Amino acid sequence: MxxxxxxxxxxxxxxxxxxxxxIIGKYLQGFPTDDGLCAPRVELASMYIDLFPDNDMxxxxxxxxxxxxxxxMPGALCLGGAELAVDGVLLIxxxxxxxxxxxxxxxxxxxxxMEQICGVMGxxxxxxxxFNDKHLSYSWTDAKWMYDxxxxxxxxxxxxxSLPVSWRNPWVEHELEAxxxxxxxxxxxxxxxxxxxxxxxxxxxxxxxxxxxxGVKAVTCLEGDAVWKAAEEGLWSRELAETACAEIEExxxxxxxxxxxxxxxxxxxxxxxxKAAVLMLNGYVHDLAYAARVGGEVVACEFxxxxxxxxxxxxxHFSYLSLNIEEMFLTGEAEYPVERTLLASxxxxxxxxxxxxxxxxxxxxxxxxxxxxxDEFKWRPKGPRPKGACLDPWPPEGKEGHGGND
Numbered sequence: 001m002x003x004x005x006x007x008x009x010x011x012x013x014x015x016x017x018x019x020x021x022x023i024i025g026k027y028l029q030g031f032p033t034d035d036g037l038c039a040p041r042v043e044l045a046s047m048y049i050d051l052f053p054d055n056d057m058x059x060x061x062x063x064x065x066x067x068x069x070x071x072x073m074p075g076a077l078c079l080g081g082a083e084l085a086v087d088g089v090l091l092i093x094x095x096x097x098x099x100x101x102x103x104x105x106x107x108x109x110x111x112x113x114m115e116q117i118c119g120v121m122g123x124x125x126x127x128x129x130x131f132n133d134k135h136l137s138y139s140w141t142d143a144k145w146m147y148d149x150x151x152x153x154x155x156x157x158x159x160x161x162s163l164p165v166s167w168r169n170p171w172v173e174h175e176l177e178a179x180x181x182x183x184x185x186x187x188x189x190x191x192x193x194x195x196x197x198x199x200x201x202x203x204x205x206x207x208x209x210x211x212x213x214x215g216v217k218a219v220t221c222l223e224g225d226a227v228w229k230a231a232e233e234g235l236w237s238r239e240l241a242e243t244a245c246a247e248i249e250e251x252x253x254x255x256x257x258x259x260x261x262x263x264x265x266x267x268x269x270x271x272x273x274x275k276a277a278v279l280m281l282n283g284y285v286h287d288l289a290y291a292a293r294v295g296g297e298v299v300a301c302e303f304x305x306x307x308x309x310x311x312x313x314x315x316x317h318f319s320y321l322s323l324n325i326e327e328m329f330l331t332g333e334a335e336y337p338v339e340r341t342l343l344a345s346x347x348x349x350x351x352x353x354x355x356x357x358x359x360x361x362x363x364x365x366x367x368x369x370x371x372x373x374x375d376e377f378k379w380r381p382k383g384p385r386p387k388g389a390c391l392d393p394w395p396p397e398g399k400e401g402h403g404g405n406d
Contacts, residue, residue: 005087006045013096014058031319032389048076073116084124088329111142127154135345159341164204169384172301180209183292219350236277244291314394323379339371
């Protein structure tokens with residue numbers, strides 16, 4: 001029997017409801033999907049935990065599943081030896097008591113984690129696939145460094161949100177080379193934490209346009225009444241926004257203005273002339289959505305994450321994210337382009353800088369990220385809502401409890 005590939009997890013904080021919980025738990029307990037519970041095909045061999053809050057669950061999971069917690073990142077990566085001893089790395093630098101800056105960005109230590117990971121790989125003379133949860137960094141300089149450093153050490157690299165592999169209702173997937181004329185994504189919650197998710201919803205769709213991705217030349221953030229005025233001025237399409245929101249279940253009656261006291265907008269101008277927007281509508285929606293004008297026709301869909309406005313269950317959108325990561329660990333090839341997350345990271349930083357500097361239009365010549373979208377990949381739901389094992393009690397019988405969010 002072939003020995004399973006060994007994976008190290010480098011984690012900021014592992015508590016109920018954290019991303020470590022809803023990702024690592026699946027590598028230990030199985031991946032619930034619409035088609036059944038999938039057994040892990042790799043072995044979680046080690047963990048490094050940066051912070052231990054009062055409700056830490058890493059120690060209990062370590063004891064239950066026999067996964068050692070090392071006191072250093074090199075220890076976890078080398079399994080106590082002198083050289084890299086694992087075949088892949090989960091970098092989960094989301095959640096924890098880290099500082100916030102004046103732009104309302106939480107300063108997670110993802111670059112520092114990446115420095116340690118790639119330092120060990122460089123010293124050992126071999127790379128191994130790395131997944132970085134959510135955006136690469138709050139800083140474009142650090143995000144670009146992480147992207148470049150992975151290439152230097154020969155590590156396949158994936159990153160990003162679970163939303164691009166969540167449920168869509170109705171199913172919308174642009175064909176490659178789609179003639180997208182304008183696009184808009186709908187989101188909610190904080191601009192740093194969920195602005196990124198909403199940008200990835202936008203980017204995973206528009207990257208499939210004619211000519212592929214060309215990068216972003218300017219970003220503007222607006223808030224409050226200026227958002228509604230910007231619609232009148234043509235900065236974003238009310239038609240697209242209303243069509244996208246119509247696909248979200250359980251939106252309240254009435255216009256969005258009646259329910260959303262402080263809307264926010266990221267206006268994104270791409271190098272090839274495409275104009276797109278992220279519209280954050282706290283108080284009006286509790287799920288994400290997308291709409292675009294393609295070849296003169298408007299298409300739209302909801303992006304649903306299990307737990308948004310309904311039973312939390314297994315947070316099985318993280319199953320699909322984790323199965324795609326696992327596929328990379330097994331094949332050594334990324335399932336979809338990390339450049340999507342690199343660009344979304346840069347756009348988010350630019351939007352929050354625009355906001356901090358008085359909502360000015362910020363030109364972004366450094367966001368000249370060009371890439372092509374995927375042809376297809378294996379692990380994704382095609383139905384409108386979770387079903388099957390996604391709805392079974394979680395964790396499986398006899399396992400530890402968990403929580404979750406996005």
